[in-house]
Every structure is written in C-alpha cells, then in structure tokens.
Amino acid sequence: MNQTSSRIPVTVLTGYLGAGKTTLLNRILSEDHGKKYAVIVNEFGEIGIDNDLIVKSDEEIYEMNNGCICCTVRGDLIRVVQKLMRRQGRFDAIIVETTGLADPAPVAQTFFMDEDVRAKAQLDAVIALVDAKHFLLSLGDSPEAEDQIAFADVILLNKTDLVDATELAKVEATIRRINPRAELHHTNRSDVDLAKILDRGAFDLERVMVTDPQFLDHHDEAHDHDHDHDHDHHDHHGHAGLDGNVHDTTIGTISLRGGDLDPKKFLPWIEKVTQIDGPDILRLKGIISFKDDPDRFVVQGIHMILEGDSQREWGEDEKRESRLVFIGRNLNHEKLERSFAACAA
Amino acid sequence: MVTIANIDLDEHAFVEWAGFVDDVPMFATADGDLIRIEGEQTVFNIHDGLLCAALSEDRRYLLTGGEDGKVCRVDAAGSSSVLAEQPGDWIDLIAAGPREAVAFACGREARVIVDSEIAAKITLERTIEGLAFAPKGLRLALARYDGVELHWVNSGGSMQFLEWKGAHTGVFFSPDGKYVVSTMQENALHGWRLKDARHMRMQGYPSKVKSTSWSPKGKWLATSGAPASIVWPFSGKDGPMGKAPKELGSMGKLQVTCVSCHPGVDVVAIGYSNGMILFVKIDDGQEVALRSEGRGPITSMGWNKSGHLLAFGSEQGEGGIIDVS
Numbered sequence A: 001m002n003q004t005s006s007r008i009p010v011t012v013l014t015g016y017l018g019a020g021k022t023t024l025l026n027r028i029l030s031e032d033h034g035k036k037y038a039v040i041v042n043e044f045g046e047i048g049i050d051n052d053l054i055v056k057s058d059e060e061i062y063e064m065n066n067g068c069i070c071c072t073v074r075g076d077l078i079r080v081v082q083k084l085m086r087r088q089g090r091f092d093a094i095i096v097e098t099t100g101l102a103d104p105a106p107v108a109q110t111f112f113m114d115e116d117v118r119a120k121a122q123l124d125a126v127i128a129l130v131d132a133k134h135f136l137l138s139l140g141d142s143p144e145a146e147d148q149i150a151f152a153d154v155i156l157l158n159k160t161d162l163v164d165a166t167e168l169a170k171v172e173a174t175i176r177r178i179n180p181r182a183e184l185h186h187t188n189r190s191d192v193d194l195a196k197i198l199d200r201g202a203f204d205l206e207r208v209m210v211t212d213p214q215f216l217d218h219h220d221e222a223h224d225h226d227h228d229h230d231h232d233h234h235d236h237h238g239h240a241g242l243d244g245n246v247h248d249t250t251i252g253t254i255s256l257r258g259g260d261l262d263p264k265k266f267l268p269w270i271e272k273v274t275q276i277d278g279p280d281i282l283r284l285k286g287i288i289s290f291k292d293d294p295d296r297f298v299v300q301g302i303h304m305i306l307e308g309d310s311q312r313e314w315g316e317d318e319k320r321e322s323r324l325v326f327i328g329r330n331l332n333h334e335k336l337e338r339s340f341a342a343c344a345a
Numbered sequence B: 001m002v003t004i005a006n007i008d009l010d011e012h013a014f015v016e017w018a019g020f021v022d023d024v025p026m027f028a029t030a031d032g033d034l035i036r037i038e039g040e041q042t043v044f045n046i047h048d049g050l051l052c053a054a055l056s057e058d059r060r061y062l063l064t065g066g067e068d069g070k071v072c073r074v075d076a077a078g079s080s081s082v083l084a085e086q087p088g089d090w091i092d093l094i095a096a097g098p099r100e101a102v103a104f105a106c107g108r109e110a111r112v113i114v115d116s117e118i119a120a121k122i123t124l125e126r127t128i129e130g131l132a133f134a135p136k137g138l139r140l141a142l143a144r145y146d147g148v149e150l151h152w153v154n155s156g157g158s159m160q161f162l163e164w165k166g167a168h169t170g171v172f173f174s175p176d177g178k179y180v181v182s183t184m185q186e187n188a189l190h191g192w193r194l195k196d197a198r199h200m201r202m203q204g205y206p207s208k209v210k211s212t213s214w215s216p217k218g219k220w221l222a223t224s225g226a227p228a229s230i231v232w233p234f235s236g237k238d239g240p241m242g243k244a245p246k247e248l249g250s251m252g253k254l255q256v257t258c259v260s261c262h263p264g265v266d267v268v269a270i271g272y273s274n275g276m277i278l279f280v281k282i283d284d285g286q287e288v289a290l291r292s293e294g295r296g297p298i299t300s301m302g303w304n305k306s307g308h309l310l311a312f313g314s315e316q317g318e319g320g321i322i323d324v325s
C-alpha cells in the first residue's frame, strides 16, 4: 500500500478567541460532504462543537533538537494523533483547533518531525481566521497574531460586516504586508466555500504551486527587482492610499528569482540558509530550474525543516526559471539575494 | 512450534494487548473489544475505545482504560467491572501495583485505587506520559517532560524528581526495584540507579522505543526500536553502563516493534513490522521462527504462566496463540 496516499489529511485552524474558529469548525462538521472528521480541540477552547469525535488536548511544546528555539513540536498532538490512528475507519480527516495564542510552527512541525505521526498523517494546510474588527488591536499586543498570519496558507478575513470599507482595507493591507502569498477570503460568520480551505495540499511537494499559484505570483512582478516592497517594513510605513496608520510588522516576505541553477551550489546553499536562519524563517517555498534537468525541482520548508524533490517535467510553453519565497522575521534581503544569485549554473 | 489458534477480527482492528488472564488467552483491541479464547472465540465489548491495558500483578485480571473515561477490571471469564469513571476524559495510562492497587492517568492527573477506593490523586505540572508501580511498596513513577517523578502513595505524598531534559514517553522499574528506566521521544532510553540517582543513557536507536521487557530475574532488558532487538545487560552493579548491548534477531530492513521475555528462561520473543515473530536465546542469539509474517506490525505479546504458550496481536486485526513447547 502506498503510504502517502493513505495518510490522513490534517487541517490546522489558528486565530484569536472570537475570530470564528468554532463557527467555521461547526460548518465543516455539519455540511453535507460525506466526510467524517476527528477534531482535536485545546483544553480551554470555545465550547459548542457538535461532533462524534472530539478530543481535548493540552497544548504542550517539546523541544526536539538540543533546545534550539525553532525545533519544537506539540507533544500532545503526537500522543493524540497516534491514539486516533489505531481506530481507522472512524474518520477521513483531522482538524486541529489551536488556542488563540498558539504558535502554529510547532503544530505544523509535528507532522514532519515525529516519525509515527508522519507515517500516518499529512498536514494539509494551516488556516488563519482573522477578526476584521479586532485584528489590528491584537496585532499590537502579541507576536502570535503576526505569526499566525505569516504562517497561514489560507486566511479568512472574517466578520467583515462589522467594519467599514476603510477599516477593512487597512486590515487587509496589514495582512498582505505580513503574508502577501496566502489565499485570502473575505467572510461573514466564516461563510467560505469549504473547497477553498479543505484538501489544499499546501505542504504536499507534488502539489506545491499547483494549488497556490499566487504564492509565487502575487503582485511581485514589478517590484522585486528594483525596490524592496515586501520586507523590512520599518522603513516603509504604510502603503500609498492608506492613512499611514498601518501597524508595524516585523515579518516580511522575500521573493527571489533567477534562471537555471546549479544543484551542486543551490542544495548546499538552501540547507545552510535554513540551518543558520531557520529560527527566523517561518515558511519557504520554491520552484527551481536545474540546468539540464527536465524536471521542476520543488522545495518547501518550515524553520529548519526542509523538503525538496523533483516534481514533474517543465511544460513546453512554460518559462523555465527559479523562484523562491521566504516568509520570515528580520531576514536579510540583500544577503539572500546575493547568495541565491551565486547558485546560478 | 505450532500456532494453535488464530483470532478472527476485521483488518482494521488494532490489537492493543495480547496475553493471558489467569492463563486464559485474551486480546484487547483499540475499539474496546475483548476477545477471549477458550475452545472458541468470545467477544465482549468493554469500552467505546480502549487506550491502555495492563495485567494485574497476580495476573488474574486485565486492567483497562478507555476513551469513554472508564477504568475497568476484567476477569478470566471476561466479565468486567468499572473501577472508576471520568466522563469526557480519555484514560491514557493504567498501571497495576502491589496489593491490587491500580493507578490511572488522564492528562496531568493520576489517581491511585487501593481497596476499591481512590486513595491518592497526584497532579503534575506537565502531562503524564508514563506510569508504573515500583515492585514493592506503593511507590509510583510518573514520566513527564524533562524527567520522571517518584511519588509515594501513602506517606503524605513525598516526591523524588529524576531530572533529564527532554520528553519521556514511558517509564518502568527493574524487577528488583533498583533502576527506573524511561523511554524517550528522541529514540533513546534513559535510566537512573535509584540509590544514587546515577544516570544511564541508552542511545543509538533509529526509532522510538515502544516495547521493553525484562528477562526473568532482571538480568537483561530487551527493547524494540531498531532492526534488531537491543538487549541491555543489567546484571552488574552499574547496570548497562560501559557495556555494549546485544543485538538479537537482526533482520536488515525489518523493524522490531514488540518484545516479550519468556517467564522462565533467558529467551525473548521478538515481533517485527511485517508480523514475523522470532524466539531468540539471549545468551547465544540462536533463533527459531515462530511466525513467518502477517498483515501488520506486531503490537503486543504475552506468555502464559508455564511459558509454553505465547499470545500475540498485530495492528491489523491479527492475533493468535503459539505453542513453543
């Protein structure tokens, strides 16, 4: 039996208390899709979830690699997922709801760093729910809100009916500065088409860039080469057209682009970058064109975890180029760009 | 060397525990079913989801904990009684102690039942991941992140903390009570000699150690977690320190998933990821195949009193009894 095809998909819901996680969860559970879910909720979470299989879990961080601050997993998830997996056939997918203050990285890393969990379950996507009315306030209070946005594959900007158009634009601009690549949907009462949040394959190398083309394409064509648009926001207060009152964010995105690369240069380089800057890198994704290789090479990473593989052949009409995107904190754009350029074939 | 009985379960049934209750073969599945074989197969449902099971010290009862919040005791006839109930909680761990004491844990709380009553409640700062009674006296070891706590149940709750950084996912005592050993998230065992809390690091596993078993007098500790059973010598006064372990039943790519030492002689039954079971003499590594392969990894094995019969179960609805005499 093919291990990858039989792995159970896991969707992670992040977002502050009151952002609409419970509403979304209940929608997922009640909609007529014929799928059964196991739901892992945190001990202190919102109540009122109606499902046969709800497991309470006490968020517990494990350090995995001699105390490196970014190499962490969620010990409780390791236990619960393993226990759940002994009774197959009860559910088709797992949803993990995190507390408002949870760091999404250990949750995601659990599905890569623990051998038993990895063998049976596969992270599908991290969804961040954002309360349009309270987001800017919460952003000022804590780094977690920013982390959740930066980490997300899909962002639901929820409760949009509670704010006016100007406020909404301000919130969206702030989100986009932290994470310009995620799919973003405006919702009221978490009313999103479930097809847009489930079965995304956001961490599946086979599907990287298929389900989220905007990860690489989002409005960076005109910007990246001439001026820094996406990173180091302390120097760039606010977008034109807004009132300059957009929150400072420490997380930014760096998009790199090049032609054919030399695998002997690129692979050691990307490994070194993730080893050294891992704690500051939240996510990375890329499609790489290796010289004389008919296949696209895809990479993705979380902190120090790095995965790469040949994906499929470049299409005949496809422009062969290498693109790499980092989302992280205090990343050195100039240095990354220079060292990336040195990987050219 | 013949398989004298096979249990008949659907392939999704995960056998959590296999062994003998008062010498009657029993199998407990993750779904909460108990399969009893005496001539024919009888199935009892004891839990809506079984999470843990342990044999009582006198081997007359099987103690179980479930997703239904129940702690049960099952006798050799298959009839079960509820010892405790915590609706809405998962009973993650259960342990049997001297004088029919039972300990069970849920999250950060452990409770101890003595004489049919909850005699103690122990609350830790972190989730309890392993639970074991000392062989003598009502002393409980609780594994948690960054170490193992030893609690006396009766004497006003005095506690000794054995610290070692990292996640400890299980714990057990040596049969003579001189050592405490934990299994770790990081593919290692960690041990302490109790008289001086001296550390013993047992490392080098490619996978997590999920199954351990002591040879009859505690001379050897057999473990899973590698393509062979790693067997540590505990006969000297320093335990395994400074000594190389034996590697028994090495099978190349196959992982050892379960070990169970014979109750009388220094021989270990080794179960593998493909369902194979070998019977291996610890002294010289001589192997006898008891089962060639099956659908899924071996999850549990247990011997009857005389050591003539071995019960086994797998992840995929298989189980049976092997006559080794």
Ligand SMILES: [Zn+2]
Residues within 6 Å of the ligand: A065, A068, A069, A070, A071, A072, A278, A279, A303, A304
């Ligand atoms: Zn790290």
